[in-house]
Amino acid sequence: MTSAFRRPRTALPAVALLAAALTVGCGHGTSGGTSTPAAAATTAATASTVATDGAFEGLEQRFGARLGVVAVDTGSGREVAYRSDERFAFASTIKSLLAGALLRGATDEELDKVVTYRQEDVLTWAPITSQHVATGMKVRDLAAAAIEYSDNTAANLLMAELGGPEAVQRTLRELGDPTTNVNRTEPTLNEATPGDPRDTSTPRAFAADLRRYVLGDVLAEDRRRLLTDWLVGNTTGAPFIRAGVPADWRIGDKTGNGGYGTRNDVAVAWPPGGRSPIVLVVLSDRGKPDATSDDALIAEATKAVVTALG
Numbered sequence: 001m002t003s004a005f006r007r008p009r010t011a012l013p014a015v016a017l018l019a020a021a022l023t024v025g026c027g028h029g030t031s032g033g034t035s036t037p038a039a040a041a042t043t044a045a046t047a048s049t050v051a052t053d054g055a056f057e058g059l060e061q062r063f064g065a066r067l068g069v070v071a072v073d074t075g076s077g078r079e080v081a082y083r084s085d086e087r088f089a090f091a092s093t094i095k096s097l098l099a100g101a102l103l104r105g106a107t108d109e110e111l112d113k114v115v116t117y118r119q120e121d122v123l124t125w126a127p128i129t130s131q132h133v134a135t136g137m138k139v140r141d142l143a144a145a146a147i148e149y150s151d152n153t154a155a156n157l158l159m160a161e162l163g164g165p166e167a168v169q170r171t172l173r174e175l176g177d178p179t180t181n182v183n184r185t186e187p188t189l190n191e192a193t194p195g196d197p198r199d200t201s202t203p204r205a206f207a208a209d210l211r212r213y214v215l216g217d218v219l220a221e222d223r224r225r226l227l228t229d230w231l232v233g234n235t236t237g238a239p240f241i242r243a244g245v246p247a248d249w250r251i252g253d254k255t256g257n258g259g260y261g262t263r264n265d266v267a268v269a270w271p272p273g274g275r276s277p278i279v280l281v282v283l284s285d286r287g288k289p290d291a292t293s294d295d296a297l298i299a300e301a302t303k304a305v306v307t308a309l310g
Contacts, residue, residue: 052080052307052308053082055307055308056069056083059300059301063286063294063297064286065284065285065286065294065297066086066286067083067282067283067297067301068082068084068086068088068282068283068284069081069083069203069280069281069283069301070203070204070207070279070280071280071281071305072278072279072280073278073309074211074277074278075276076276078309080308080309081203081204084202084203086202086203087202088201088202088203089189089190089191089192089196089199089258089259089260090180090189090199090200090283091190091199091256091257091258091262091264092186092190092254092255092257093206093255093256093264094168094182094189094199094256095147095150095155095158095256096147096210096227096254096266097168097172097206097209097210097213098146098155098158098168099146099147099213099227099230100209100212100214101162101168101171101172102161102162103219104171104219105162106139110139111138111139112140113138114135114136114137114138115136115138115157116136117129117136117153117157121153121157122153123153123156123186123187124152126152126153126154127145127149127151128145128151129154130153137154139158139161140226142154143158143230144230144233146158147230147231147254148233148235149235152186152187155185156186165184165185166182169181169182175209175218176212177205177209179204179205180200180201180202180206180209181197181198181199181200183198184198184199189258190256190257190262192259192260193259193260194260194285203281203282203283206281207279210268210281211268211279213227214227214228214252214268214279215279230252231252231267231268232250232251232252234252234254237251237253237254237265237267239296239299240263240265240282240298241265241267241280241299243298243302244300244302244305244306245306248272249270249271250269250270251267251268252267252269253266253267253268254266254267257293260285260286260288260289260291261284261285261287261288261291261292261293261294262284262285262286263284263293263298264282264284264298265282266280266281266282267280267281278309280302280305282298282301282302284297284298
């Protein structure tokens with residue numbers, strides 16, 4: 001593989017503003033502190049958060065799961081948060097941040113570079129890369145396959161191009177994320193063993209990263225559009241966040257599932273009528289090695305968020 005793509009090292013002023021915006025609101029597992037003046041929590045917002053906490057607790061009992069949620073209305077600054085600072089295995093949702101790191105550091109020429117690989121590199125879930133072993137694939141097409149089809153081989157090839165898990169984690173640290181740990185590649189990053197901090201994040205940290213890449217100024221406008229197009233074009237998200245929002249909302253998301261009943265979806269949602277986008281992260285697990293996930297949990301949690309934000 002080639003050396004890692006170049007990354008700018010300068011600090012980004014927007015990071016502080018985004019981090020401040022993501023501290024608004026309250027909920028189970030959130031850190032203390034008061035709201036910022038620009039987005040003070042109103043009485044109505046507080047009431048909706050309390051009601052949503054009850055809804056999330058009910059969902060945990062109903063599905064036998066642990067649930068972590070952060071949703072931020074980027075227009076009003078209102079937030080719904082539940083277990084927002086607890087660690088969850090991110091599983092394949094990390095592919096969204098891989099693509100963000102790629103688009104931040106790669107030149108147009110590097111995006112068009114063809115990466116070759118062997119049949120033995122192809123993992124079990126590789127619906128796109130398995131069709132192109134003979135020809136290889138462009139880097140930009142690998143990113144599209146990783147997000148739109150959750151192609152694991154594509155994700156590993158991108159990880160290698162970026163310099164490995166350590167390099168991806170370093171990029172997140174540079175963006176102001178001290179929390180997310182990127183340690184392994186597919187498929188071992190999906191082990192999701194309870195208490196193992198490897199390949200984990202918190203709903204709050206992941207929401208901040210996704211917001212920076214899709215809505216912030218970390219990427220140039222054309223790169224943000226490309227990342228957004230890939231997320232909107234995701235083919236694996238129908239039963240999850242997309243199933244929990246009104247039909248006329250535009251959704252860009254990335255799903256993930258792993259061991260111990262892990263089931264996740266992370267998204268940016270654009271309601272109609274010119275309303276500001278909502279950043280939404282829903283992470284879950286069931287704590288037992290042989291547990292299966294229940295897709296409906298993510299949709300039901302999303303419905304609770306939509307109700308709370310109004």
